[in-house]
Amino acid sequence: MGVGGQGTILASKVLSVGLARAGYDVKMSEIHGMSQRGGSVTTHVRFGAKVYSPIVDERGADILVSFEKVEAVRWLAFLKRGGMLVVNDYEIRPLSVLTGTAEYPDGVTGKLRSEVPRMIAFDAVKIASDLGSVKAQNVVLLGALVKGMKLDHIDWNAVLKDSVPPKLYELNARAFAAGAAELK
Amino acid sequence: MKEIMTGNEAIARGAWEAGCHVAAAYPGTPSSEILENVARYGEIDAEWSTNEKVAVEVASGAALGGARALAAMKHVGLNVAADPLFTMSYIGSNGGLVIVTADDPGFFSSQNEQDNRWYAMHAKIPMLEPSDSQECLDFTKDAFELSERFDAPLLFRVTTRICHSKSIVETGERGEVPIKPYDKNPGKCVMQPSAAMVRRRLMEEREAKLRAFSNDCKFNRIEWGSERHIGVITSGVSYQHAREAWSDMGGRVSFLKLGLTWPLPGDLIAKFASEVETLYVIEENEPYIENFVRRNGIECAGMELLPAIGELNAGIIRAAMRGGETPAPYKTDITAPPRPPVLCPGCSHRGIAFALSKYKDILVSGDIGCYTLSVMPPLSVIDSVICMGASVSAGIGFRKAFSRAGAREDARKEGKKINKVFGMIGDSTFFHSGITGLIDAVVNRSAIALCIVDNRITAMTGHQENPGTGRTIRGETTETVDLTAICTACGVKPENVRKIDPYNLAETEKAVKDAYDSDEIFVLITTRPCALIKDVQRKRANVRCEVDDKLCVKCKACMRVGCPALAFRDGRIEIDGSSCNGCTICAQVCPRHAISQAGEFND
Numbered sequence: 001m002g003v004g005g006q007g008t009i010l011a012s013k014v015l016s017v018g019l020a021r022a023g024y025d026v027k028m029s030e031i032h033g034m035s036q037r038g039g040s041v042t043t044h045v046r047f048g049a050k051v052y053s054p055i056v057d058e059r060g061a062d063i064l065v066s067f068e069k070v071e072a073v074r075w076l077a078f079l080k081r082g083g084m085l086v087v088n089d090y091e092i093r094p095l096s097v098l099t100g101t102a103e104y105p106d107g108v109t110g111k112l113r114s115e116v117p118r119m120i121a122f123d124a125v126k127i128a129s130d131l132g133s134v135k136a137q138n139v140v141l142l143g144a145l146v147k148g149m150k151l152d153h154i155d156w157n158a159v160l161k162d163s164v165p166p167k168l169y170e171l172n173a174r175a176f177a178a179g180a181a182e183l184k
Numbered sequence: 185m186k187e188i189m190t191g192n193e194a195i196a197r198g199a200w201e202a203g204c205h206v207a208a209a210y211p212g213t214p215s216s217e218i219l220e221n222v223a224r225y226g227e228i229d230a231e232w233s234t235n236e237k238v239a240v241e242v243a244s245g246a247a248l249g250g251a252r253a254l255a256a257m258k259h260v261g262l263n264v265a266a267d268p269l270f271t272m273s274y275i276g277s278n279g280g281l282v283i284v285t286a287d288d289p290g291f292f293s294s295q296n297e298q299d300n301r302w303y304a305m306h307a308k309i310p311m312l313e314p315s316d317s318q319e320c321l322d323f324t325k326d327a328f329e330l331s332e333r334f335d336a337p338l339l340f341r342v343t344t345r346i347c348h349s350k351s352i353v354e355t356g357e358r359g360e361v362p363i364k365p366y367d368k369n370p371g372k373c374v375m376q377p378s379a380a381m382v383r384r385r386l387m388e389e390r391e392a393k394l395r396a397f398s399n400d401c402k403f404n405r406i407e408w409g410s411e412r413h414i415g416v417i418t419s420g421v422s423y424q425h426a427r428e429a430w431s432d433m434g435g436r437v438s439f440l441k442l443g444l445t446w447p448l449p450g451d452l453i454a455k456f457a458s459e460v461e462t463l464y465v466i467e468e469n470e471p472y473i474e475n476f477v478r479r480n481g482i483e484c485a486g487m488e489l490l491p492a493i494g495e496l497n498a499g500i501i502r503a504a505m506r507g508g509e510t511p512a513p514y515k516t517d518i519t520a521p522p523r524p525p526v527l528c529p530g531c532s533h534r535g536i537a538f539a540l541s542k543y544k545d546i547l548v549s550g551d552i553g554c555y556t557l558s559v560m561p562p563l564s565v566i567d568s569v570i571c572m573g574a575s576v577s578a579g580i581g582f583r584k585a586f587s588r589a590g591a592r593e594d595a596r597k598e599g600k601k602i603n604k605v606f607g608m609i610g611d612s613t614f615f616h617s618g619i620t621g622l623i624d625a626v627v628n629r630s631a632i633a634l635c636i637v638d639n640r641i642t643a644m645t646g647h648q649e650n651p652g653t654g655r656t657i658r659g660e661t662t663e664t665v666d667l668t669a670i671c672t673a674c675g676v677k678p679e680n681v682r683k684i685d686p687y688n689l690a691e692t693e694k695a696v697k698d699a700y701d702s703d704e705i706f707v708l709i710t711t712r713p714c715a716l717i718k719d720v721q722r723k724r725a726n727v728r729c730e731v732d733d734k735l736c737v738k739c740k741a742c743m744r745v746g747c748p749a750l751a752f753r754d755g756r757i758e759i760d761g762s763s764c765n766g767c768t769i770c771a772q773v774c775p776r777h778a779i780s781q782a783g784e785f786n787d
Contacts (some may be wrong), residue, residue, distance in 0.1 A: 003523065016350055020188045027316075027350040028188075031292050038748045039525035053428035054316075054349035056423070057499030059513045074520040077513035086513075094523040096753050099743060100561050102521035112515045134762065177731075 001042040001075050002067025002091045004032065007138030010163070012043035014142060018151070018159040019047045027054040040071065044081070063144070065125075065145050067138065068092045069108045079116065084148045087112060087121040088141055123184045128175055136168075136175035143179025150178070191346040191354045194317040195284060196221030197353070198324025199254050203361030204281070205226050205247035210616065211645040212258030213293040214347035215286035219256055220648070222433045223657045227358065231650055232642075232657045235572070235616040236261035240268045240283060247281035249372060250364035252328045252532045256284040257299045260571065263616070265304070269337065271375050273307045274383040276335035276390075280328030280363050284340040286347050287368040289468040290495035295552070295569065297493070299470035303338045304446035308387050310394050311339040311446035312403065313420040319350040323443065324357075324404070328361075334390055334397075339446070343468065345421045345495065395447040398540040403443030406456055411436040415460025417453065417473055417484070419445050421496075426466040429496035429505070446585070448476045457482045464505055468496045527557050529716035529749035530724070530765030533640045535610075535686030536559075537709070538745050538769065539696040540565045546604045546700065547586070549579035552620070554644045554714075555637050566608065573614075576621025580630040604700050607634040611667065612642035612650035617668060625705050626675035633699035633706040636667055637686070639714040647717065656746035671707045688709040689772040716766050726783040727766030735778035742779060744771035 002008035010089050011157040016028040024047040024064050031042050044056040056078055064079045065086045066072035072087045079085055089109055096102035109121040122144075139160070146156060157173050189197065195218050199207060207230045209219035223230040225262070229679040233239035236257040240594035243255035257265060262285045269283065285303070287557055288294040304311035314320045324340065331338040351394040371379050398404060418426045419442040440456040442448070457463050465474040465486035474486040487502040490496065503510070527534055536556035540548055550556055551564035551574060559566035570578055583605040609618045614636050625632055649655045671681045680702065683694045690712075699706040713720050729749075736757055742750055743757075749764040750757065759770070759779070771779035 001279045004525075013350070016188055020186075021354055025348055026188060027351045029345055031344075031348070038523075038528060046446060051351075052431065054345055054351065054424065054426040055497050056503075057497050059511060060499065070518075071523075073516055073518045073524075076515060079514050081511050081514070089295065092752075093748075093751055094521050095526045095560065095746060095748050096521045096523070098748060099746065100487045100752075101561060105518045108518060111518055115514050115516050151488045 001040065001071045002158055003071070004039045004050060006067045007040070007135060008067050008098070011138040011142040012045055014139075014159055014163045015045055015145065017105045017145055017152045017163065019045070021159065022154045025049060025051045025053045025167055029054040036135045040074070041077065041130065055102040063145060063148050065141050067141060070105065072112055075113070076116075082118070083157045084118040085112060085120070086141065086144050086148060087119070088116050089121040090123055090125045090137075118184060120148075124179065126179050130177065131174050132171050139172045140179035143176035144182050146176075147180040147183040185355050187353055187355055188350050189317045190323075190348055190350050191314070191317050191320040192348070193219035193221050194227045194320035194344070194353050195256075195324050195340070196225070197355055198321040199282075200225040200228060201321070201356050201358050202280075202325040203252055204328065205251035205363065206243060206253040207231075207256070208233045208242040208253075208639055209256040210234070210236045210239055210261055211642055211648040212261050213645055214288060215256050215258045215261070215284065216343040216648060217282060217347070217777050218286075218643045219657060222254070228736050230657050232517060235747055236265040237267060240265040240272070243281060243283070244268055244272050244752060246404045247279045247331075247337075248275070248366070249278070249668055250366050251279040252361055253279060254282045254284065257286070257296050258294065259285055259295065260296060261285075262300055262303060263739075264572065265372050269303065270307050271485040272337045273309045273387060274375055274380055275373055276383075277331045277337060280331035282327040282331060284342065285335055287343045287469070288340065289343055289733050290600065293346050295571065297469060299472060300339070301341055301445060301472045302470070306622060307339075308391055309336050309339055309340055309446070309727055310444065312443060314346060314443065315420055315423045315441070316346070317349070317353045318395055319443065320346065321353055321355065326403075328421065334394055336390060336394075341420070341445070343421055343495075345478040351747050356520060361581070370647070372694055375587045383714050391447060395450065397760040398449040399449045401444055401452040404449045404452055405441055406452070407439040407441060409438040410434075412459055412629050414438065414464070415440065415455065415456055415476065416464045416466055416508070417442065417463070419443065420468070421471065422466045422468055425496050425498045425501055429501035442473065448473065450476075450480055452479065454482065457484070466496070466501055468489070516721055520630070524560060524747050525557055526560060526562045526661040527554065527746065528715055529747055529760075529763045530767040532710060532712035532714060533637050534563075534745055534747065534767070534769050535689055535692045536635055536637060536684075536710055537563045537565050538694070538775065539689065539693045540606060540608075542693075542699065543604070544607055544694075547579075547582050548606045549575045549582055551575035551607070551613050553613050553637075555608050556705065558608075562744050568597040572620065573609070573617030573621055575609040576618050576632070576634060577624060579607040579632045579634070580621065580625050580628065581606045585639060603660050605632045606699070607632055609634065609636055609639040610643070611636065611640065611652045612648075614667070615651045615665065619674065621670065622674050622676070622707075631703050631705050633702070633708065636707060636709045638667055638709055638711060641714045641717055643714045643716070647714070667709050671709075676705055676707050681707045681709065682705055683709045683711055686712050687769065689769060716765070720766075723786050724765040725786060727785055728764040728783055729759050729766055729779050730761075730782045731759055732778045736778045736779075737776055739777055740776065741773050745769050745773060
């Protein structure tokens with residue numbers, strides 16, 4: 001889950017295509033709210049030998065990847081006990097905070113870490129930006145997800161090559177590798 | 185070939201494979217991508233229609249003329265198109281006529297949660313409900329055949345989770361279908377009372393044939409489990425959730441999976457019910473199947489256990505039907521601040537919404553589009569949103585009520601006199617159904633002030649062309665319908681139609697004041713394109729606003745425009761240069777001129 005404009009849906013599409021090519025049954029569901037920018041965006045990806053429902057239930061996710069810090073809090077109940085939480089250590093303040101009707105909480109990653117044993121947080125925006133474009137933050141996080149789910153046997157570079165414009169392929173391949181490297 | 189597709193992509197593919205010739209739609213989430221994808225297939229004559237009624241009528245004419253035709257819309261769009269829908273049931277088809285309704289259980293992006301399955305029952309037309317993308321493709325192909333075979337329009341009912349979920353699909357090739365001959369037949373096609381009466385009787389015969397078909401067709405099937413103690417009747421995406429909910433039972437549960445859900449298969453349901461011990465009906469929204477089952481004297485459990493509001497998932501079904509303990513979810517003591525959708529940085533609606541927000545004695549009758557979001561604080565300008573076009577017509581009504589009461593209650597308490605009524609409507613919505621309201625206002629002398637916020641695109645549904653953009657669904661150049669000319673042709677005085685640049689706050693505020701002061705009907709047309717149009721983004725990519733900390737007195741006047749690129753952080757105003765497009769609305773409200781535009785425009 002993330003915020004409109006972060007590339008959450010594209011990352012999920014790449015993931016789904018890769019899983020389908022590897023022979024899994026895959027279903028992906030996306031909810032993009034009413035606004036083009038700034039609203040909450042969630043996608044669910046389920047794969048296996050046979051998948052029925054396209055959506056993940058509460059306490060049903062093996063891995064939860066939050067493209068924005070506080071979104072991890074909002075959707076935490078979807079994580080399975082023992083599941084892995086990946087958090088982009090990056091703040092996007094909602095308008096409710098900007099206008100002062102709500103507060104952006106302090107210590108989000110610390111509190112998440114004390115609750116979820118398998119939790120990792122890093123700044124994918126900085127990593128992507130250092131590589132050349134903040135827009136690649138989604139692929140950085142995808143790299144971490146793939147590593148976290150031990151799906152590195154799939155040829156993700158080939159999937160990326162077919163999913164992004166040719167001139168952005170190198171950047172995305174590096175972003176993917178950098179994200180994977182965050183999970184040692 | 186195997187591909188991974190959304191339901192919407194699969195419907196488009198199915199239409200193409202079925203030899204569909206004509207497709208028409210008005211965009212609306214979650215249906216919009218159906219026509220966007222149809223338009224990629226050159227063999228199908230695709231159009232964005234002015235509204236859903238037009239779309240269904242275009243498709244109806246095409247079908248009667250012998251073509252295979254499809255119309256697509258979101259659930260509330262079918263209300264707009266209900267008029268042709270009901271009478272096309274009398275007329276029937278010639279070439280296949282398929283009408284797609286995309287319902288939105290859970291209100292992901294809609295003003296209501298209506299269950300359009302009732303439309304099929306009400307209009308007495310067959311209905312198909314696919315459960316995944318493969319069925320979207322297969323059923324669409326079947327839909328045209330059924331429509332032709334039973335001489336009826338067919339309702340194709342999907343929901344958000346079908347439209348916007350991807351799953352693996354086996355695709356095929358297009359089968360060309362010749363255009364059927366057209367024979368003039370007023371008894372079938374001219375629905376005046378005597379002909380309609382005859383057709384009405386034929387509809388009952390058709391319903392009987394369809395009922396027999398429904399009991400014995402591939403769409404409605406029993407999937408016996410290894411045991412028969414639990415039987416589940418379900419359809420659509422609920423089938424997938426129900427399968428998932430009992431997936432740990434090792435195939436012991438039996439399912440009656442319904443794909444043709446009007447007419448419902450009474451005999452098949454009775455047979456299934458008689459062979460299982462406990463019968464569940466699992467469906468989202470309304471007890472549509474359950475009512476039918478109970479009316480047929482069959483005991484079942486359904487809505488008394490399931491929520492009547494919102495979408496289902498496997499977890500809800502499991503908890504409702506099976507109970508049992510579940511481990512506590514992870515949780516923290518942090519409260520996540522709400523993140524509702526907002527007007528984007530650089531949004532061309534912000535200037536006029538801000539100008540309106542300064543008047544506390546006006547009523548703003550809103551409409552369906554991004555500008556609805558100016559209801560959010562700090563702008564808080566919208567008073568009502570009902571449906572497409574209602575900004576104008578409901579505004580007329582508000583004004584009638586206020587002119588009798590003297591003033592709105594809260595304004596009267598502050599000693600204010602009669603309120604001014606403003607309407608706020610987008611370009612596409614105005615073409616869709618605002619024009620009729622404007623004519624009504626002119627003829628009935630209702631001095632409302634209508635703001636047509638023309639951002640040159642149908643924005644909220646994901647940037648579709650409309651009659652004001654000068655392009656067709658395929659991006660071909662076409663006539664551009666002139667908003668100003670329409671308003672004056674409707675009878676608004678030319679001097680009362682004002683075009684304004686909403687990025688220019690002084691000009692916008694002056695126009696709003698003139699409209700406020702006028703005793704005549706007034707129209708303000710904003711002329712800035714949506715900030716997210718690719719060409720606009722490219723031109724403004726390096727332009728942004730910057731704060732001069734030496735001049736800023738931290739009065740936060742700029743925060744009142746409600747721009748998500750602005751933040752007060754660590755004791756200073758910050759502007760996020762990556763999302764700011766330099767529209768300068770914040771700069772124009774700064775009393776100290778501490779904000780200025782920086783960067784260069786691209787050519």
